[in-house]
Amino acid sequence: MPMGFIQSELDLKLLVLYIMSRVAGPVTFLQLLELALCDEGVDYFSLTEAVGHMVETGQLERDEEQHYSITDKGRRNSEICESSLPYSVRMHCDENLVRVNDAIRRQAQVQADVSDNEDGTCTLHLRLDDVGTPLLQLELLTPSRPQAAAMAHRFQSDPTALYYHIVTLLTKPAEAKPGDDTKDTKKETDYEKK
Incomplete structure (x- = not known):
């Protein structure tokens, strides 16, 4: 030696x-x-x-x-x-x-697994933990194993970005869509009061 x-x-x-x-x-x-x-x-x-x-x-x-x-x-x-x-x-x-x-x-905190389905597709299982408590658990159906592997790699490289985007999307206020009746109902209610 x-x-x-x-x-x-x-x-x-x-x-x-x-x-x-x-x-x-x-x-x-x-x-x-x-x-x-x-x-x-x-x-x-x-x-x-x-x-x-x-x-x-x-x-x-x-x-x-x-x-x-x-x-x-x-x-x-x-x-x-x-x-x-x-x-x-x-x-x-x-x-x-x-x-x-x-x-x-x-x-241990960032896990991504791929399982094969009988129809040839794959399911991507994503998990993000914080001191043993799950912050995010997500399953996605993907058409192929290479695509699932690429998505798993992307998740593992920056899991907090995905978590942040999902939370942002789910917590931002809903926008009024054209033809939404909520504004018209408010006008009718105001008219009836007069």
Whole structure:
């Protein structure tokens, strides 16, 4: 391994436990790698081996979508051993965790899923949450999966804009349309009073 504070497999496992006990939710291997590259002693292959062993020993678990999360056993081990990591490595991890945790929280708050219908169309499911409370839930019928995917991407890139436009549209006062009887009724009522 290159020179760095992480010089053994045990050091690397302690680093992984430190990261996984502080991450806001399940992460992919690439996200974990990005977080672990806070030290020159970490590389892709050694991290792959360490994470695989930690899954086998029950310190981490991997779900069907290939996301990793820490187990109770891993969390206990992290609490016991985290002070063994050098302070500078922990601080660098914490800086990286802020960015990744923000992205994980945002992903949890903004959800867009596409489901296929029997007739060949798709339904786009959009959801925007604020601290676990749904602000917006919307289902749209779309003619194709590519269009639904494009709409989902647009929503995920700026969900507050869609929310703002819907609320604005629903709260603006209704405009009188030509032929609307509300004005004529008011005139008749005023005439009858005279």
